[in-house]
Amino acid sequence: MKVFSGSSNKPLAEKVARNLNLKLSELEIHTFPDGEKRIQIKENLVEQDAVLIESTNPPVNLNYMELFLIADTIKGNGAKNLTLVCPYLGYQRQDHVFREGEGVTFKTMVKLIESVGVDKLITFDLHTIKIPEFFKIPVLHLSALPLFAAKIRELSKGIGIASSIDKRQTSNDTGSQTQNVILVSPDMGGIRKVKELSKLLFGVPFAVINKNRDLQTGKIKLTGIEGDVRGKKAIVLDDMISTGKTVAEAAILLRENGAMEVYVFATHAVFSKGAHELLQKSPIEKIYVTDTIDVPKEKYFAKLEVISILDLISKELE
Ligand code: R5P
Numbered sequence: 001m002k003v004f005s006g007s008s009n010k011p012l013a014e015k016v017a018r019n020l021n022l023k024l025s026e027l028e029i030h031t032f033p034d035g036e037k038r039i040q041i042k043e044n045l046v047e048q049d050a051v052l053i054e055s056t057n058p059p060v061n062l063n064y065m066e067l068f069l070i071a072d073t074i075k076g077n078g079a080k081n082l083t084l085v086c087p088y089l090g091y092q093r094q095d096h097v098f099r100e101g102e103g104v105t106f107k108t109m110v111k112l113i114e115s116v117g118v119d120k121l122i123t124f125d126l127h128t129i130k131i132p133e134f135f136k137i138p139v140l141h142l143s144a145l146p147l148f149a150a151k152i153r154e155l156s157k158g159i160g161i162a163s164s165i166d167k168r169q170t171s172n173d174t175g176s177q178t179q180n181v182i183l184v185s186p187d188m189g190g191i192r193k194v195k196e197l198s199k200l201l202f203g204v205p206f207a208v209i210n211k212n213r214d215l216q217t218g219k220i221k222l223t224g225i226e227g228d229v230r231g232k233k234a235i236v237l238d239d240m241i242s243t244g245k246t247v248a249e250a251a252i253l254l255r256e257n258g259a260m261e262v263y264v265f266a267t268h269a270v271f272s273k274g275a276h277e278l279l280q281k282s283p284i285e286k287i288y289v290t291d292t293i294d295v296p297k298e299k300y301f302a303k304l305e306v307i308s309i310l311d312l313i314s315k316e317l318e
Contacts, residue, residue, distance in 0.1 A: 001317070002043055002079070006054030006070055008063045009087065009294045012310065013053035016085070019314040025050075029066065037066065039073040046078035051317060052118075056090035056109075057270055057293040064090065064109060068116045075117030084118040085313055087292030088240075088268045092127040095134070098215050110134045122316055124292050124309060125239050125267035129192070140316060144267045144290045145193065147307050149200035151265070151288060152235065182232045182259075186222075186250040187211035194237050197265075207234075209250055220245055222253050230258030240268035241289065244275035248282035261285050269293050269306070276301045 002025040005013030010024075017024045026042040052074060054067045067086070074082055094105040113121070114137055122140045126132070132139035183206040185194040194206045207227025213220045234254045236247055241264075251262040262284050269289035279287055280301040289295070290309050 001049045001051060002045060003051045003053065003317075004041075004070060004074065006052065006063065006066045008055045008057060008066070009053060009291070011294055012055075012087070012291050012308075012313075015308070015310050016053060016313050016317070019310060020317060027070065029070075037069055039069050041073055041077050045074060047080050048078075049081045049083070050074045050079040051083045051085060053085045053087075053313075055086060055088040055293050057088050057268070058272065060090040064112070068112055071113075071118055072116040081119045082117055083120045083122060083317070084113065085122045085317075087124045087290075087309060087313070088270070089121075089123045089126065089131075092131055095128065095131065106131075107134060113137075122313065124290070124312075125193075127239055128189070142309070142312050142316070143196075144292075144307070144309060144312075145197050145200060147290065147309070147312070148237070148265045148288065149197060151307060152201060155263075180231070180233055180260075181205075182207055182227065182229055182234050184209065184225075184227075184229070184234050184236045184250065184254065186236055186238050186246050190238060193239065197237055209253060211246065220249065222249050225253060225257055229254050232259055233261045233263070234259040236262060236264045236284075238264070238266040240270050241266045241275060241279070241287075242270040242272045244271070244278040244282070247284065247287070248278050251282050251284045255283050264288065267292055269295050269299075269304075271295065271299050275299075276304075279303065 003017045003022055004025050004027050028040040030038040052071055056063045091106045091109045120138045124142050125144055126141055132141055181204050183194050183198055183204055185191045185208045191208055198204050198206050207225055207229055209225050210223045211220055236250050238247060241247055247264045254262050264284050264287045267290050276299045280303055287303050288305050288307055290307050292309055
């Protein structure tokens with residue numbers, strides 16, 4: 001098997017290759033002065049299985065274009081099967097027409113991914129469970145939730161979560177021991193994931209925030225919380241953090257409503273411009289993300305911790 005990496009998440013690709021006792025296969029990506037790219041593969045791929053690891057985080061259009069060019073070159077060089085590991089799959093937000101006249105841009109991306117010869121897609125924490133239905137090729141939809149559940153249990157000593165969760169597991173306690181923790185979905189769309197996480201944590205209760213987004217400007221407004229967070233340690237779960245406004249404003253609202261502390265778990269650290277500063281200043285104690293997207297050094301901040309999806313990917317490629 002040959003493993004290739006695009007330029008969006010080389011650190012993760014290198015770790016995956018190492019975990020499989022392989023080296024990344026040689027690939028040259030040359031950018032001409034006008035921005036066009038030339039891709040050259042320096043290995044014999046005829047009848048080989050190939051894997052391409054490339055996330056489509058910002059700069060999303062450049063990373064998507066690079067993905068198409070590399071995938072097409074891999075197939076053009078005779079690879080038998082191409083598995084695309086795209087831990088963060090961009091464009092999912094536009095998965096239907098919100099307002100008359102709009103295009104379903106995610107559908108365009110799907111057509112392009114399939115047209116360059118990708119045979120199978122492995123990806124993480126999709127925006128909705130309907131996303132795989134867009135594809136004709138098989139889609140393996142993995143989740144960081146088991147990693148988050150393990151982290152929350154491990155954290156427990158520090159913030160009093162694990163003890164309550166363990167207690168609940170062993171004695172079926174539904175009383176005071178568990179009442180200090182609450183999972184929170186920052187919008188209605190996230191409830192399904194929060195319920196899954198709750199199951200992994202033996203039924204920790206959850207609340208949901210009402211969030212509206214202005215379709216024209218993209219601005220969000222949090223209007224209230226369904227559930228009682230008073231005196232509790234709130235764990236907000238989201239699929240991604242882009243501007244950081246959703247989780248930062250959720251934390252403010254939770255604290256205003258009496259939550260003692262707020263922690264955030266989100267799979268994809270998109271971190272658009274200014275997000276890291278906003279998150280560091282927010283009333284969030286700690287923010288856990290994964291490495292589906294490579295967080296560059298300049299976007300690291302004290303409250304951030306990155307949990308790796310490495311083992312989950314390696315297991316699927318072995
Ligand atoms: C929304 O539906 C998503 O689940 C995220 O909550 C959202 O995309 C986060 O964006 P931002 O960080 O810009 O508020």
